[in-house]
Amino acid sequence: MYRISIAQLYKDIDTSLKFLRENSATVASSRKRVETAMADGSTYYGINTGFGALANQRISNEDLKQLQRNLILSHAVGTGELIPKEICRLMLQLKVHALGIGNSGISPDTFKQLLLFLEKDLIPAVPEKGSLGASGDLAPLAHMSLPLLGYGEFWNDEGTGTLPASRVLQxxxxxxxxxxxxxxxxxxxxxxxMSAYGAYILEKSLRLQKMADLIGAMSLEALQGSITPFDKRIHELRPHTGQKIVAENVRNLLEDSEILESHRHCGKVQDPYCLRCIPQVHGASRNAIDHAISTVETEINSVTDNPLVLENGDILSGGNFHGQPLALVLDYSKIALAELASISERRTYLLLEGHDGLPKLLMEKTGINSGFMIPQYTSAALVSENKVLAHPSSVDSIPTSLGQEDHVSMGSISALHLYKILENVEQVLAIELFTAAQALDFRKPLRPGKGVETAHAYIRSAIPHATEDHFFKDEITVAADIVSGGDLLTEIENQSISLR
Structure with missing residues (x-):
């Protein structure tokens, strides 16, 4: 079976589509096993029975098509804002991939139509709320399936609005x-x-954790922090993988630093934790994200519907649709990302206090100017919001389907909250980036480490030094675009500076 990784979802969709087209024979074989089973007169859940609490009701052969149509229409009861188009595309891609494994028994015509949607980039529009995370993502996936029947909506090409599915099909x-x-x-x-949200956010997190290390290194230089806590020997004595990588990243970024040399013998014993413990805090988040990626990649290469059609003809009802494995790691990821913002806000606060020659609030003339005081307020607000959003959704469960579905994962809520935390973290890191760049200006003519200097020059090409109060919001937006994009990291890596 062709396995897909989170990275391949974005970079290698053509190979995935090729696998799915070539695997049509496997899909057809699985379908034949369903048809053979139906002919034996036995009862099979969801094939010739009702669903959930109605599982014991046998459905006549002449009503089987209507049963499946009714299932889609009755379950398409989602609400809320629409899931972003890019995540809807991932939902479709992951569903087609799972069906293509060949243990679902879907009919070839239905499979081919879904595959055509993906090939033509016809992306169904899906509301974000309504899933309990078991029996899978019923409401969102029903909305994704509506266009097969001529109902529902597709995203327009720009992803800015929707069009009636009937019109797009025509x-x-x-x-x-x-x-x-x-x-x-x-x-x-x-x-x-849930898988689509997880894959989307965790792929972005791989870049975000590098940005957090870079921005932390900028603040360390601006605050004349010590390089000693990043000594390789310290981290060999507590060899968590993420911790070691972060310390190495910071050492690489600070190579050839004149600022470090200028205060190497200043006598200061220790920095605050938000500087000294960057490897330990950022590293712990990295380890959590790595674990989440491993779980999500297992999930996106799994068959998670029910019942399952096996090669020997057995049709087995089970619980692979239950989202608990995802719910737990999405909750875990919420905490991991939230902590990157939490420690970042503390560094931003420290930059404003006037340490070691920096002007308070990072402006020479304060009083008439508030300087960089208020962006830190925004960071504090977002960090506080993250604390609420990081509450684990997976500890809750509400019975449904008249008690038949009596424990659910609520992983979809974890996914939605994780998405919001990602947005908040990007903003908090952007504010630290914007603030650290201002602080580094006051260290001239001393030069920071090569990686930090490259980053500082990149930022200054987009955001000028501030000498008085003005409309900071536009500049924070620019900084947020830098954090969420990959160009700055590429610029640094082009200078032969290794970042892992």
């Missing part, structure tokens, strides 16, 4: 399809909404 000479027995259940049982 424009592409596609007809709505009739779902066959088992199709609807294969489509909506699964964890693709």
């Amino acid at each position: 424009e592409h000479n596609l007809e709505p399809i009739d779902l066959q027995a088992k199709d609807g259940l294969s489509l909506i049982n699964g964890t693709q909404m």
Whole structure:
């Protein structure tokens, strides 16, 4: 089986599509096993029975197509804002990949239509709320499936609005399809909404954790912090992988620093934790994110619908749709990302206090000017909001389906909160970046380490030094774009500075 990684979801979709096209025979074989089973007169959950609390109700053969159609229509009851188009695309890609493994028994016509949607970039619009994270992401996946029937909406090309699915199908000479027995259940049982959010956010987190190390190194230089806590020997004595990588990143960024040399023998014994413990805090978040990535990559290469169709013809009902593995690591990731913002805000605060020759609030003329006082307020507000959002969603469960589905993961709520935390962390790091660049200006003519100097020059090409109060919001927005983008990290790596 072709396995996909989080990185491949973005960089290698053509290979994934090639696998799915070539795997159509496996999908067809799985379907034949369903049809053979249906002919034996036995009862199979969701194929010729009702769903959930109605599992004991047998459905006649002539009503099987209507059963699957009704399943999609009845479950498409999501609410809230629309899931961003890029994440909806991942949902579709992950659903098609899971069906393509060949243990779902979906009919070839339904599978081919979904594959066409992906190939033509016809991305269904999906509301963000309504999933309990078991039996999978029912409501979101039902909305994703509506366009197969000619209902629902697709995103427009720009991702700024939606178009009626019926109109888009007509424009592409596609007809709505009739779902066959088992199709609807294969489509909506699964964890693709949670998985898509996890894959999207964790892929961004790989870049964000490097940015956190870089920005922390900038603050360390601006505050004339000590390099001693980053000594390799310290971290060999507590060899957590993430901790060692962060310390190495900071050492590489501060190589050839004149600022470090200028205060190497100043007599200061220790820096505050937000500087001294960057490897330990950032490193712990890295380890958590690595664990989450491993879990999500297992999930996106799994079959998570129900019942499952095995090669020997057995059709087994189980619980692979339960989102608990994802719910736990998404909650864990919320805490890991929130901590990157928490320690960042403390460094921003420290930059404003007037340490070691820096002007208070990082402006020469204060009183008439508030300087960089208020951006730190915004950081504090976002960090506080993250504390609420980081509360684990997975510790809650509300029984549904008349008690048949009596324990659910609430992983979809974890996913939505993680997405908001990601946005907040990017803003908090942007404020530290914007503030540290201002502080570094006051260290001239001394030069910081090569990596920090490259970053500082990059920022100054987009955001000028501030001598008086003005509309800071625009500049924080620019800084946030730098944090969320990859160009600055590329610029540093082009200087032969290794960042892991």
